[in-house]
């Protein structure tokens with residue numbers, strides 16, 4: 001999957017917090033921001049804790065386990081780069097830590113998805129620079 | 141405050157798909173604007189407040205074309221499709237506080253012949269709610285466009301409350317039925333059955349093709365002034381009893397909401413009804429921003445016409461049809477009239493309250509609401525009275 005020139009889908013801009021988030025993914029670690037004061041997890045990354053107001057956080061390692069919260073099945077792509085992928089399913093995964101992440105489940109056809117289905121993170125090196133956190137089915 | 145501002149003029153262009161309007165985006169909106177201004181009995185130069193739709197034009201260019209030499213109030217409510225109904229509240233505040241005398245609300249685009257949704261999302265980050273969040277955390281996974289963003293909420297609703305595809309279909313079929321009564325509707329003369337709906341291809345499951353709004357060319361506009369000023373104008377003023385808007389939390393990220401059904405309207409609707417001193421039971425019709433079928437169902441719930449979870453059965457059995465308990469979108473809405481960004485919903489509400497909705501008049505319509513839905517669930521509502 002490392003043929004960088006062949007990858008045409010949109011990529012995150014590796015700046016600021018996104019650079020850190022995806023940098024950890026490249027190292028095979030799923031980490032989310034966690035407030036060091038009130039210990040609340042959060043995603044997407046923010047500048048401060050909306051709960052307690054603290055501007056201090058750590059990139060805490062998540063278990064990588066979660067469950068399917070909801071999803072859609074795209075039958076007609078509304079972005080040219082995803083035309084060949086249809087039908088594909090953007091999936092909202094609820095992590096054990098409570099935060100939710102928009103991703104895909106790589107080993108599950110859209111019609112087999114179920115709310116509550118246990119999943120675990122896998123890492124997809126889509127280019128030399130970018131690794132996307134995706135999911136696969138996990139034992140309950 | 142209630143009743144101190146009024147809508148005194150409405151204007152629209154034709155609505156079309158092929159071959160397109162043949163006009164610029166600004167030209168379309170100016171055409172609708174001039175119609176609304178003249179319908180109000182005003183001259184374009186008398187407009188001293190302009191509230192353009194987000195990203196569809198600047199107040200300066202409207203003013204320069206219309207000859208508004210005394211523009212005093214220019215503002216845009218950045219809430220996507222919730223902007224027009226939200227702008228009614230802001231315009232009402234402007235004319236009752238003296239910031240402006242006559243405020244123009246234009247909206248329109250070449251939604252068919254110009255840039256289509258699939259192009260703008262791919263090319264223009266500024267047009268995407270959430271901006272960099274969408275770029276960094278949604279787009280790489282193919283979560284790129286409104287039907288996809290909202291359909292994940294629809295699926296949760298189906299999961300938690302048992303809402304059925306046939307119930308979403310009832311909304312689509314009702315909008316199409318209403319369009320048959322509206323010669324201006326793009327879908328006039330093209331009726332649709334529930335079977336047609338169910339047979340349409342999946343676009344973003346659970347959204348089928350016919351769950352989705354039209355993409356059309358066209359513009360609409362309204363003019364707001366004070367009740368005092370309205371008395372000197374020739375037409376029948378329609379009072380803005382109240383308005384309110386709100387945002388979901390967080391507004392810039394759709395997946396991490398504690399309560400995924402709590403949208404802007406959840407906050408806005410109770411505020412608007414309290415300010416107007418009425419309840420949902422007093423409402424004779426509702427113009428609901430119908431970008432997709434489920435958003436109609438969800439807004440009916442959050443406005444309070446039924447309890448959360450009961451929207452599915454509420455939209456069945458003709459209840460939201462003309463002649464039903466709560467007629468919704470008698471013009472056919474974004475789903476079957478045209479996609480005019482919510483402005484044609486206000487125009488239709490005014491028509492109903494004036495008693496000018498030929499062939500589709502809600503009998504004795506006295507109070508109506510207009511809602512807006514935009515971005516990742518921003519919401520707005522205006523309560524209007526004849």
Ligand SMILES: [Zn+2]
Pocket residue numbers: 035036037038039040049050051052053054
């Ligand atoms: Zn905190």
